[in-house]
Amino acid sequence: MKRLLPVLAAAAFALAAPLPAPALADPLPPDASRAAHGGRTPDNLRELARKLGVRMGSAVNATALAEEADYRRVLNREFDHVTAENAMKWESVEPQRGVYAWEDADAVVRNALRNRQQVRGHTLVWHNQIPAWLTEGVADGSIDAAELRKILRDHIMTEVGRYRGKIRAWDVVNEVVDDDGNLRQSIWLTHLGPGYIADAFRWAHQADPRAKLYINDYNLEWNTNKINTTLGIVKDLKAQRVPIHGIGFQGHLGIQYDYPGDFADIMRQFTDLGLEAAITEADVRMVLPVTPEKLATQADYYKRMLSTCAANKRCAEFTVWGYTDRHSWVPDWFEGEGAACIMDENLTPKPAYHALLTVRRG
Template sequence: MKKIVALLGILTLTISCKTAGTVNSGATLKNAFKNKFYIGTAMNLPQVHETDEKSVGIIKNQFSSIVAENCMKSMFLQPEEGKFFFDDADKFVAFGEKNKMFIIGHTLIWHSQLPNWFFVDKDGKDVSAEILKQRMKNHITTVVTRYKGRVKGWDVVNEAIMEDGSYRKSKFYEILGEEFIPLAFQYAQEADPNAELYYNDYNEWYPGKVQTVIKMVKNMKSRGIRVDGVGMQTHVGLDTPSINEYEKAIVDYASAGVKVNITEMEISALPSPWGTSANISDTVEYQAKMNPYTKGLPENVKAEWENRYLDFFRIFLKHQDKIRRVTLWGVTDAQSWKNDFPVKGRTDYPLLFDRNDQAKPVVKKIIQLTKEK
């Protein structure tokens, strides 16, 4: 009798482990979107190193694509000039290969999370244009070559255009002007001619930004510089942008002859003091009204949040011919960067899996959308 009880216990444990993150048997996001577009998630270090076993189970079970949340950013890959650290990135890529996933590298050139040495000489003064070009080329070539044929797509340049369509006045821009973007794509293309190359940005539905990005993409393509996709980060809230605004942006980007990637999606249920933003340097004085749901979402807000996700996925499915990938920026609510943005201590509920590593009801509804005509 004891043996039977023990065996039943083992069987129960095995079943519960195998179904972590599932909605019901066989119904997963990965399977539902198999013939439509990749469905992906960002991975943090506990997941890359597989110490967060529950969320790793969800990733393996639910997603067909992965992107590194932080470990492939330049400040981590090359903290000192010429001294590269690949341990975490290597594990990330190996995880993707082992689980047969479409692996995305994020990000090669970005003004933020960049090592301090990148723009300055030994005296702390801005380097010349030629030196900056060489540093860019060395970084991109070293990183992309290491993962040639393994990382399938790269966010080559991240967040270089402002909402009004002007260029962000980053050090890259100040030293090299607009040309730093074509140069980055050229270096990446030379390092791995077969990898997909993307431009990635947030608040990507603003008309001024859309126009400039399209112009930039067309200009590069006319010069023989390959651009395969535009990344729409999709850090959105309950109100902004409207679905019509977002759909128009998808169609407009696709008209430039590139695929659209939804790259960092989450939907915040919390009020935002400026609408929506993904600029991690923004800070806002803490106010209690910015953190109203510390014990969970009220039912009416939960319903509004769920309908918002469904509206977005209806648009993605409607335009699946234009979309290469839809990636969520994280797995569970517990790990989302939105919990501490724009002020420390905020409690948000922006992702598809809850703080107990369980699929929210919306996951089943999103899967159902893929079956509708």
């Protein structure tokens, strides 16, 4: 569930050569050395990250990164972890078969490396935002199952290989379970069978053995059907010795719904399997117009989500799906809803931002 990226008016096309930039060292201490806050509230989210031992991240709008100095300044001040919102998705990086457009993805990574930010790669295998040449080729039969498998392998090896040593974690498979708890119908499941999931993890690990490899999904905070099926997938992959390292909870919530009170226990079910956890796409939308009461409820939801992560020693990251309402995906997808981010359109911190700063390690 993400905003679609408009077709680029102009793209810089390049061969799939590795990005020449130094790898970013991990700035966080190991879990064993996580320290609780003292009495002082942190000045910003980067300082909070150091205090909690949890990376604080944001999705990055590549156009805003390039064109808006205030957006870029706040991003680099507040966050020690970033995710390309759309720039690393398949339709963005390979709009024509064998012709690559790395400009936006490279820019996100370069900016991160310059500003001591780690990067989450998003996403390698998804049922959405697949380039038209691929979906049309499958539909008309010019791409058969054997070729589709090769194309998927080449895509994963090319993209992960390009950023080898520069991406902390990859969302390898995204939203592979539907709301009823079934494997999601997609060209991957239809033509390759369920084994495509294990293959994707193996190929990503081959391309970058040091990257953390995640399965990522929405509504895992509360949807029992999705939770149980995803737990089963993880157990099956681990039984096959497939290199899966993490579980991503997207964290798209709305204040018109009850907060998922069992979220901490659900996260623990996954981390008890040995997985690292992350909240990967957090936002908390509301039915407009905005009121002080709605902002207070939103702040409570954000604080409870981060507190869940901070209380679990295997939760490594809390990422918001865009930090400002100026570039939120929510209004385009949920009619009459919005104001989902921790800062408003003018980059002014909302109560949710200040609530995050008060979180203490559980």
